Amino acid sequence: MTAGEGAETGVHGARLTVRGAGKTFPGGVVALAPTDLDLPAGEILVLLGPSGCGKTTLLRLVAGLASPDPGGAVLFDGVDVTATPIERRRVGMVFQSYALFPNMTVAENVGYGLKVRGEPRAARAAEVARLLAMVGLEALADRPVDRISGGQRQRVALARAIAIRPKILLLDEPLSALDAALREKLRIELAALLRRFAITAIHVTHDQAEAMAIGDRIAVMREGRIVQRDTPEAIYERPADAFVAGFVGTMNRLPGRLVPGATAEAVHFRPEAVTLGPAGADTIPARVSAATFFGAHRRLSLDVAGHAVEADVPASWRVGVGDTVALTIDPARLHVFPDPEPDPVTSPRPDAC
Numbered sequence: 001m002t003a004g005e006g007a008e009t010g011v012h013g014a015r016l017t018v019r020g021a022g023k024t025f026p027g028g029v030v031a032l033a034p035t036d037l038d039l040p041a042g043e044i045l046v047l048l049g050p051s052g053c054g055k056t057t058l059l060r061l062v063a064g065l066a067s068p069d070p071g072g073a074v075l076f077d078g079v080d081v082t083a084t085p086i087e088r089r090r091v092g093m094v095f096q097s098y099a100l101f102p103n104m105t106v107a108e109n110v111g112y113g114l115k116v117r118g119e120p121r122a123a124r125a126a127e128v129a130r131l132l133a134m135v136g137l138e139a140l141a142d143r144p145v146d147r148i149s150g151g152q153r154q155r156v157a158l159a160r161a162i163a164i165r166p167k168i169l170l171l172d173e174p175l176s177a178l179d180a181a182l183r184e185k186l187r188i189e190l191a192a193l194l195r196r197f198a199i200t201a202i203h204v205t206h207d208q209a210e211a212m213a214i215g216d217r218i219a220v221m222r223e224g225r226i227v228q229r230d231t232p233e234a235i236y237e238r239p240a241d242a243f244v245a246g247f248v249g250t251m252n253r254l255p256g257r258l259v260p261g262a263t264a265e266a267v268h269f270r271p272e273a274v275t276l277g278p279a280g281a282d283t284i285p286a287r288v289s290a291a292t293f294f295g296a297h298r299r300l301s302l303d304v305a306g307h308a309v310e311a312d313v314p315a316s317w318r319v320g321v322g323d324t325v326a327l328t329i330d331p332a333r334l335h336v337f338p339d340p341e342p343d344p345v346t347s348p349r350p351d352a353c
């Protein structure tokens with residue numbers, strides 16, 4: 001993102017700093033352990049994690065919808081806003097339900113924040129027209145929002161949030177109410193729009209594909225803590241632990257004794273690190289228990305001495321259920337994690353903290 005693009009949209013995101021901010025609820029529930037975060041202006045951070053990990057709590061602390069425990073602080077461009085109420089923080093928010101005003105048109109929804117702020121009518125109309133053009137909704141300006149599609153509503157919500165030129169934009173699962181196909185299309189569109197607006201944004205999701213598509217960086221959360229914060233590529237290729245590895249993409253796990261050359265108790269590897277070929281001294285025998293055609297590749301579910309392994313092979317390979325195969329795992333793509341997790345075959349990954 002260049003400064004020029006930000007100038008084009010007139011939006012300038014702030015740098016966000018969160019210092020030792022935690023949140024404990026009455027009864028001692030620690031929703032968020034003391035957390036540090038430094039988000040450069042214009043960066044999109046995705047908070048990713050299972051239900052109940054503290055994603056929304058962190059978002060609420062940044063928005064000013066909740067206060068951190070004593071000692072915690074939130075700063076915009078280095079200015080402490082911990083005691084600043086939400087209406088004076090200049091944060092934009094887009095939520096799952098959009099919360100558009102149903103009895104207003106698209107243009108009235110987008111201009112609402114400017115009207116409340118007392119912007120003169122002409123300036124407001126010009127700004128609304130500019131924003132609608134940016135999100136591709138000029139033609140629908142006068143349409144009531146209850147007569148547009150879910151995807152269009154999502155764009156109205158985004159334009160409305162951006163209209164007030166927020167220092168930070170907060171998005172809490174804005175796509176989760178949409179069906180899968182539309183969600184996939186909109187996540188690409190949303191990522192492009194956020195980059196174009198050069199806005200500092202935090203986007204909450206529990207959908208790892210969405211996190212990968214939208215985030216400049218992803219913070220993976222677990223039990224009220226950020227366990228790893230890095231680029232999508234680094235999170236995928238160098239996950240910090242078995243939890244992150246299993247949460248972002250598919251990660252296989254096999255006891256080291258079954259993998260030639262491995263010395264660790266357990267090794268982890270991605271489906272694409274597996275190749276099939278003729279049986280040899282260094283190959284691992286497996287049986288195909290399922291084969292799923294994905295167009296560009298075929299995903300095989302394999303049984304390796306009672307352990308499930310997922311492997312991707314070219315779609316042209318005619319491998320079928322019941323076949324016996326020999327696998328090799330690229331040694332450069334084997335991961336060993338410090339704290340062995342329970343075997344995912346017998347203990348599948350949790351979907352809640």
Ligand SMILES: Nc1ncnc2c1ncn2[C@@H]1O[C@H](COP(=O)(O)OP(=O)(O)OP(=O)(O)O)[C@@H](O)[C@H]1O
Pocket residue numbers: 025026029030031032049050051052053054055056057058206
């Ligand atoms: N007002 C509250 N009082 C008590 N506990 C709360 C309150 N709000 C949240 N919690 C608890 O704090 C933890 C973190 O909640 P939070 O909403 O931040 O999680 P989340 O990661 O956003 O989850 P989800 O993906 O389900 O929205 C959860 O255990 C939740 O039950």
